[in-house]
Amino acid sequence: MTANLKHALFCAFITLIISYPILGFDLKGRGTSVALEGVDISTSIGVLLAVVIVFVFQLYRDTIMGSVRQLPAINPLANREPMEQSKRLKLESILLTLMVIGAVIWPFIASRGAVDLATLVLIYIMLALGLNVVVGLAGLLDLGYVAFYAVGAYSFALLSQYFGISFWFALPIGAGLAALFGLVLGFPVLRLRGDYLAIVTLGFGEIIRILLNNMTSLTGGPNGIGGIPDPTLFGMEFSRLIKEEGNTSFHETFGIAYSGEHKVIFLYLIALVLAVITAVAIRRLMRMPVGRAWEALREDEIAAKSLGLSRTAVKLSAFTIGAFFAGFAGTVFASKQGFISPESFVFLESAIILAIVVLGGMGSQMGVILAAIAVTILPELAREFSEYRMLIFGAAMVLMMVWRPQGLMPMRRIHIELKRQE
Amino acid sequence: MLVLEDVHTHYGKIEALHGVSVEVNKGEIVSLIGANGAGKTTLLMTVCGNPQATSGRIIFQGHDITRDMTSNIMRSGIAIVPEGRRVFSGLTVEENLHMGGFFNTKAEIRKSQNHVYELFPRLKEREHQRAGTMSGGEQQMLAIGRALMSKPNMIILDEPSLGLAPLVIKQIFEIIGQLREEGITVFLVEQNAHQALNLADRGYVLETGRIRLHDTGKNLLSNPDVQNAYLGG
Numbered sequence: 001m002t003a004n005l006k007h008a009l010f011c012a013f014i015t016l017i018i019s020y021p022i023l024g025f026d027l028k029g030r031g032t033s034v035a036l037e038g039v040d041i042s043t044s045i046g047v048l049l050a051v052v053i054v055f056v057f058q059l060y061r062d063t064i065m066g067s068v069r070q071l072p073a074i075n076p077l078a079n080r081e082p083m084e085q086s087k088r089l090k091l092e093s094i095l096l097t098l099m100v101i102g103a104v105i106w107p108f109i110a111s112r113g114a115v116d117l118a119t120l121v122l123i124y125i126m127l128a129l130g131l132n133v134v135v136g137l138a139g140l141l142d143l144g145y146v147a148f149y150a151v152g153a154y155s156f157a158l159l160s161q162y163f164g165i166s167f168w169f170a171l172p173i174g175a176g177l178a179a180l181f182g183l184v185l186g187f188p189v190l191r192l193r194g195d196y197l198a199i200v201t202l203g204f205g206e207i208i209r210i211l212l213n214n215m216t217s218l219t220g221g222p223n224g225i226g227g228i229p230d231p232t233l234f235g236m237e238f239s240r241l242i243k244e245e246g247n248t249s250f251h252e253t254f255g256i257a258y259s260g261e262h263k264v265i266f267l268y269l270i271a272l273v274l275a276v277i278t279a280v281a282i283r284r285l286m287r288m289p290v291g292r293a294w295e296a297l298r299e300d301e302i303a304a305k306s307l308g309l310s311r312t313a314v315k316l317s318a319f320t321i322g323a324f325f326a327g328f329a330g331t332v333f334a335s336k337q338g339f340i341s342p343e344s345f346v347f348l349e350s351a352i353i354l355a356i357v358v359l360g361g362m363g364s365q366m367g368v369i370l371a372a373i374a375v376t377i378l379p380e381l382a383r384e385f386s387e388y389r390m391l392i393f394g395a396a397m398v399l400m401m402v403w404r405p406q407g408l409m410p411m412r413r414i415h416i417e418l419k420r421q422e
Numbered sequence: 423m424l425v426l427e428d429v430h431t432h433y434g435k436i437e438a439l440h441g442v443s444v445e446v447n448k449g450e451i452v453s454l455i456g457a458n459g460a461g462k463t464t465l466l467m468t469v470c471g472n473p474q475a476t477s478g479r480i481i482f483q484g485h486d487i488t489r490d491m492t493s494n495i496m497r498s499g500i501a502i503v504p505e506g507r508r509v510f511s512g513l514t515v516e517e518n519l520h521m522g523g524f525f526n527t528k529a530e531i532r533k534s535q536n537h538v539y540e541l542f543p544r545l546k547e548r549e550h551q552r553a554g555t556m557s558g559g560e561q562q563m564l565a566i567g568r569a570l571m572s573k574p575n576m577i578i579l580d581e582p583s584l585g586l587a588p589l590v591i592k593q594i595f596e597i598i599g600q601l602r603e604e605g606i607t608v609f610l611v612e613q614n615a616h617q618a619l620n621l622a623d624r625g626y627v628l629e630t631g632r633i634r635l636h637d638t639g640k641n642l643l644s645n646p647d648v649q650n651a652y653l654g655g
Contacts, residue, residue, distance in 0.1 A: 289524060292513070292524075295513060296510050296513070296521050300508050302504060302508060303508035304521075305496070306569075307496060307521055307524055307568070308497040313493075
C-alpha cells in the first residue's frame with residue numbers, strides 16, 4: 001500500500017506540474033508588453049480535479065484494473081481462430097475488387113470536397129506503398145522519405161515552369177528523378193543499419209527541404225511555385241478557357257456544361273489509376289526474386305551475403321524503387337495543388353507516412369492501404385474538435401498500437417495448412 | 423580445389439591468422455579443428471572475402487579469389503553453411519531454399535529442391551512452415567539444404583553440430599558423408615573433434631591463428647597431442 005501511495009503521489013504531482021503551467025496561465029497583450037495572468041477559477045478546479053482523479057486511480061490501481069479484467073473482452077476479435085487461408089485469400093480478393101469498384105464510383109456520388117480528400121488519400125496510399133518496400137520489406141528505416149516526394153513534385157513544377165512540359169511527360173521524369181535521388185542516397189548509407197540509417201535519411205530529407213527553401217532563384221524559395229498546369233486528357237483541358245494553343249476543352253468536346261468538378265474527378269481518377277498501378281507493381285515485385293532478396297536481407301544480412309547476394313544491389317534496388325513511387329505521388333500532388341512550397345515537405349510528412357506503414361502492419365499491402373485511409377481521414381473527421389483534433393489523432397494511434405501492436409493487418413505468407421492430428 | 427597460401431588476416435591492427443596454408447583437394451572431406459578463438463571462423467570468412475586477407479593467396483578452382491567481392495566468391499561454386507545456421511526465420515522452408523538457388527534458373531531450382539528433399543525428407547514435410555518455428559536440427563538441415571541449392575562444387579560447414587542433440591549430430595554427419603559420395607568437396611570446421619576427424623580424409627589443427635598439425639583424419643585421431651587437447655584424453 002505504501003508503495004502504491006508513493007506512486008500515486010508521484011503521478012499526481014506530475015499531472016499537476018504538466019497541466020497547470022499549460023492550462024493555468026494566459027498570456028495577455030497590454031499595449032506593447034505582454035503580461036502573464038492566471039486564468040479563471042473553473043480551469044484551476046478542473047486541473048485540481050484531474051490531479052485528484054489521477055491520485056485515486058493510481059492508489060487503487062490494482063483493484064480497478066483487476067475488476068476491469070473481469071469484464072468480458074471488449075475486442076471480440078481478440079481470441080478468434082485465424083481465418084483459413086483459402087477463405088482469407090478469397091475474402092481479400094473480393095474486398096480488393098469491391099474497394100476498387102467503390103473507388104471508381106465514389107467521385108460520382110460524393111461531394112467535391114470528399115473527392116478532393118479521396119485524392120489525397122490515394123496520394124498517401126502511393127507514398128505508403130512505396131515506403132513499405134523500403135521499411136516493411138527491406139527493413140531499412142527511412143525517416144527522410146518525404147524528400148523523394150518533394151523531388152517528384154518539384155521536378156514537375158520546375159519542368160512545367162521552365163520548359164512547359166505537361167503532366168504526362170513530367171510523370172515518368174519526376175518518378176525517374178526521384179528514383180535517381182534514391183540511388184544517390186542509397187550509396188552513402190549502404191553500410192549503415194538501424195538507428196544510424198534513420199539519422200542519415202532524416203538528414204537527407206532536411207537537406208532537400210532546406211535546399212528548396214534557399215535556392216530562391218530556381219525554386220522561388222519559401223514562396224514556392226504556382227501555376228502548375230492541370231493534367232489533360234488527350235489534349236483536352238479541364239479549364240473553362242483553353243490555356244495552351246492546340247488544346248481543346250473537355251466540356252466543349254463533349255457538349256456538356258462547364259463544371260469545376262470535372263477537373264477534380266479527373267485528377268482523382270488519375271490518382272486512382274496510379275495507385276492501382278503502384279499496388280500491382282509492388283505486389284509483383286514482392287513475389288519476384290528481388291522481393292525475396294529484400295526480405296532475406298532484412299532477416300539476416302550475413303546469411304544473405306553467404307548466398308552470394310550483393311548487399312549493394314539489394315539495398316539500392318529497395319531505395320530506388322521506393323523513391324520511384326514517391327516521385328509518382330509527388331507529381332500527382334503538385335498537379336492537384338497547383339502550387340507547391342517547401343512547407344509541404346516537412347519532417348512531419350515523413351513521420352505520417354511511416355506511421356501509416358507501421359499502423360498497417362509492416363510489409364502488408366492491404367494493411368497499409370487501410371491505414372492510409374484511416375490516417376488521412378481521421379484528422380478530417382475530427383475537425384469538429386478543432387484544436388483537440390491532433391490530440392484525438394494521437395490518442396487513436398496509441399489505442400491502435402495497444403490493440404494491435406503488429407499493425408492493422410500484419411503480413412501473412414501464403415502457406416499450406418496441415419491437417420490437425422486427431 | 424581450394425588452396426590457401428600463407429594467408430594473414432587482420433581485424434584492424436590485430437592479426438588473427440598468422441600465415442595459414444591449407445589445401446583441400448577435389449572430392450575430399452577436410453576437417454579443421456581448434457579451440458575457441460583459434461581462428462577457425464576467421465579462416466572461413468577470409469575464404470569468403472569478409473574480411474579479406476591482408477597478404478597471401480587464396481585460390482579456388484585455379485582462380486585467385488583473394489581480392490574478389492564476397493558476393494562474387496559465393497557465386498563461383500562455393501557455398502557456406504554459416505555458424506549458428508542463420509536460416510531466414512520469417513521465410514518458409516521452401517522460400518529459404520529458393521533463396522539458396524537465387525542465381526539459378528527455375529528448372530534448376532526445382533531440380534535441386536527435389537534433390538534436397540531427397541537428402542532431407544524432413545524438410546519436405548515442413549515445406550511451408552516458417553523456418554524459425556523448426557527445431558535446431560531441422561534448421562541445420564535447412565541451412566545445409568539451402569547451401570546445396572546453388573549446386574556448389576565445394577561446401578564449407580562452420581560448426582554444423584553446434585547446439586544439437588547427439589542423435590541429430592549423427593544424422594548431420596551421415597549427410598556430410600553422403601555429400602562426398604556425390605562428388606561435393608567438403609571443408610568442415612568443428613569443435614566436435616572426434617566426429618569431425620572420424621569422417622574426414624584429412625585434418626588440420628588450428629591453434630591461435632597457426633596450423634599446428636596436419637595429417638590424415640585417422641592419424642590425427644590417434645595422435646596423443648590431439649587426444650589430450652581436443653578429445654578429452
